[in-house]
Amino acid sequence: MNPNLYIRDPESSELGRNIVRQSIELIHELGFEEFTFKKLAHNIGTTEAGIYRYFENKHRLLTYIITWFWTSMEYRLVFHTNNLPNPRAKIAAAIKLLAFGQEDMFLSEHIDKDLVKDVVVSESNKAYLTKHVNEDNRAMLFKPYKDLCHRIATLFLEYCEHFPYPHSLASTLIETIHHQMFFKTHLPGLTDFGGQENANALQEYCEFFIFSALDRFSTAGIIPRLSESV
């Protein structure tokens, strides 16, 4: 993890690990806006000052959590795509993983997977949608997100060599998954996943629009028929 994210490494002590674990629970419970270091300190049984020894402010802590997630996601992406036979299968596996459809061990055992998922869906945008995004970017805080994005982009290029938008399509995929998950739960009118209880509907939608885009630019010029892809 990038040392710019913290003041003292939270992995280096029990208190530090508690801060991270409990902050995920509390952000999940209250939302990031209502989340404060005082409440977190009370939850852990320490004091506000104790938290400030680890993180400069609550936004840095959020960025730490989200960044840790991207790092873990990239690691798992490599793991789950490494020995698949062809680029198409790799992309399908990547989408499944990104859409939280892959049952999987998380890297860190002491953190609840479903909570992290919800926090990422609801709060990850807030890590970069700030006025100090350029400064944070210079401090390399978003490198894990870019690395993940680049790795997905590389899969796209393996599948379709001359595809002109690999990075944009990768970031579109990631953000779309999160937005559509949020909309499905809270604003279903913005999706088509409302009525049905098809747990894979989002994943199928993503596979559909990603492969539609990639196949259209296929260098071979071969466009699979409807029946092959849906």
Add this chain to the structure above:
Amino acid sequence: MNPNLYIRDPESSELGRNIVRQSIELIHELGFEEFTFKKLAHNIGTTEAGIYRYFENKHRLLTYIITWFWTSMEYRLVFHTNNLPNPRAKIAAAIKLLAFGQEDMFLSEHIDKDLVKDVVVSESNKAYLTKHVNEDNRAMLFKPYKDLCHRIATLFLEYCEHFPYPHSLASTLIETIHHQMFFKTHLPGLTDFGGQENANALQEYCEFFIFSALDRFSTAGIIPRLSESV
């Protein structure tokens, strides 16, 4: 505008209009997190209490601004697509408009178009990414967004009758435009628009992935060749 958004209608007085206009400038300048009613009051020469007579809190004011934007966008969408000859041209016009590529009069004269655009790109997500999204949704605060989304979805269905994801594709389009614009400026590594100075690159990317998705599901089974769409 939905009366749940405000306490006193800001369109009903000079002070109210000032609050809205100046808040857009100040949110643009400071970002939503650093924006406060005290600073806004100071900027327009009134007091904090004066602002609170119009808006319950700064989040409601943000939602007002964003909602006003969606309302205006839907109106302009109808205006710019109404007498186009075919669904494909309508969708292309919609994308151009949503991507801010359409030179156009805004509905309200007293508000700076470019400022609103930047505020929408950076802050619109924060209108709904909250813990009270369900409550806000019940108060119909997001109806204009849903209406806009539904109208775009309808265009998709006119072009491709049995397309199964019209609403998800519409919300994906809107959110993607904003994210890619933000990334292009602040995190260009997440896009493919960095080096080139092609102002239409984003618009072309959106047309590409939208029509790729729609054409793949074309009921006629006729898939236009690469040369026709890019």
Add this chain to the structure above:
DNA sequence: CCATCAACAGTAGTATAGCTATCATTTTTG
């Protein structure tokens, strides 16, 4: 075994944000 140093708890305190209440004055309007 003691000196030392890092980690941590606890307390206090400042500045600002978020919000409410009150009251006098001005403006609108019936």
Add this chain to the structure above:
DNA sequence: CAAAAATGATAGCTATACTACTGTTGATGG
């Protein structure tokens, strides 16, 4: 012109964000 509404000005209260200082504990190393 009188009543009602809108505004300006001030005060105040609670919570948040953050900093500083003090004392304790517990591990390390000579």
